[in-house]
Amino acid sequence: MTEVINEPQDEVLLEVTDLKVHFPIKRGIVVDRTVGHVYAVDGVDLSIRRGETYGLVGESGCGKSTLGRAILRLSEPTAGKVVFDGTDVAQLKGEKLRKARRRMQMIFQDPMSSLDPRQPVESILLEGMRAHGLAKDKAATDQRLRELLGAVGLPETALRKYPHEFSGGQRQRIGIARALAVEPDLIVADEPVSALDVSVQAQVVNLLEDLQNELGLTYVVIAHDLAVVRHISDRIGVMYLGALVEETTSAELYENPLHPYTRALLSAIPVPDPVVEDTREQILLAGDLPSPANPPTGCRFHTRCPWRQASLCDTDRPQLREIGAGHRVACHYAEDIRDGRIQPHDVEPELVELTGVLSPDAAPDIGTITEIL
Template sequence: MTQTVPPQDVLLEVDDLKVHFPIKRGIVVDRTVGHVFAVDGVDLAIRRGETYGLVGESGCGKSTLGRAILRLTELTDGKVVFDGTDVAGLKGEELRKARRRMQMVFQDPMSSLDPRQSVESILTEGMKAHGLAKDKEATAKRLRELLAAVGLPESSLRKYPHEFSGGQRQRIGIARALAVEPDLIVADEPVSALDVSVQAQVVNLLEDLQEKLGLTYLVIAHDLAVVRHISDRIGVMYLGSLVEEADADTLYENPLHPYTRALLSAIPVPDPTVEDSREQILLAGDLPSPARPPSGCRFHTRCPWKQQSLCDTDRPQLREIGTGHRVACHYAEDIRDGRIKPHEVKAELVEAGELNPDVGGLPDVGSAAEIL
């Protein structure tokens, strides 16, 4: 279950969310021979007006989680409670109406915009779908306000996506999300495709809009520096599960999960003396396939602090260690206090074979990044 937060402060609560994609095989009749466990039991709560950062390496399932929250990807199991309503149980018109309050900024600003539509058409499409564009004059005023909010001139309305730079297209994507006056915006890698200078502009824009409009963000990213700058709280994902969660300063200053420590150690420091002397953790091997996740702790095959007991047999649950700091590790306190020392981890060769423990003799389906 998610941590205890005053109910009136919670806008979004995710409870044991699972997204398992079936793997089909067959020439005449498709049969399910296994599953890709893209998201496998995630619990989190996002408060009103906060920015929740979600980080993890490619293939960990963070984008799938964001899409599942908005029901762009169907859930296998679990609950997504948005402002007191379980979105997972909505269908048809009820789901369409609920989506007005939850919008998404997609990772690729070019492929997410229809090249055959003008900016005006892109922005008004959602407004018309939700009955917000009934008055022509009011709609025109709203469009001018949207463009002003994201720093684009009014002349942009007559242009098409290919006429803009990457940063400008991302601003159009943000304006489209704002057009229907949402409460929650899921931003999937909102700056990863942009130049560094443009990244700063977009991040600052998101912060300004949050302050003006009282928005709540779920920001999915792999750039740890960007996440720390923009987030109030951060969740770290590994192979479909949340392994650690804390406020931004606590997570960066006192990471408790071995995977989080490895991620943070990979951030370069612009001081050669500090860079040479600080802890650096190099993980052995690749991310295991989500079609055949390891037993016990998902991270134990690459963990420098792995122990002989529990790690490879019992899957750890998120538990609170300190106020608001949750971690899924059996030995988090021992690692923190230095009672357990890191050891060398040998990379394991993954042979082509079974997808799930209960299904054998099947071909390898690729790495996590290839699957997701």
């Protein structure tokens, strides 16, 4: 009998189970009292294998960034588990949490605001290394700094410069070098190229891929640009209003989307062929994204879904279930939609009214969805 040895990429590095992040809505002059919650992330289950790139997509306000921050404990989870390499990070505190964070780093969306303008690049890179005891030997540390800059395509002279002296793409490279400085296993990249020019985006995406191949990194890439996600990701999860609605490989998602929301997202990608663009299916969603402080009952997409049915959709929240090998979908009628047994229909926009303590007259000003998340 031949012994079967699993390849490293088959090993689960990160497993998230029923993760929830609810932000309380406070009101009061003398004593704050909780009058409701913003359900930013509400029951997410996913697993990421070592060496894999997992893409996370969805429109603004769906909870992508909050999920990424909760994985790293930058936002405190309300409930659920975040098991990283066998350890539940959601339960760690104090020194144990600080040590665990060395193996999990983040690349932030805005390369300017995420870098301290008062520190030169050398201090920015050394800060994390010193915090984790990786800068004890000066000669070795100097060599490590030069290697970091070389890895992200910057000259050694960059060490003495300040963030404002670099272009946007160069600042993002500094952010990547800072994440690599403490030798992590997992990097959460929150919109790593959205603030950059198209030509620079390609350079940064290629850099991330090269570093992954050299260092065996695992990525969670949060993005709006579906073309970028398709290029860099092995698997993709689609989020809507705090929950995953579909998850599968990159190729399968673009060739065979099963959830109505995923179909709508992909139909919004422009095609550079005018003949194809004029004849292909285009799904225009009615209404706005509902408030995460008062999500719809049942399927949260049913208020905008062209395939909405009279039963189940309004009352029962669908679970993320497997349809085909490795293809998970949260839709009651995914098979019927796929096989054409249910046809799309026009959707009238619905006004989702706040009730009770969250009525329009009583609710406090808590900012826009994007500001909250």
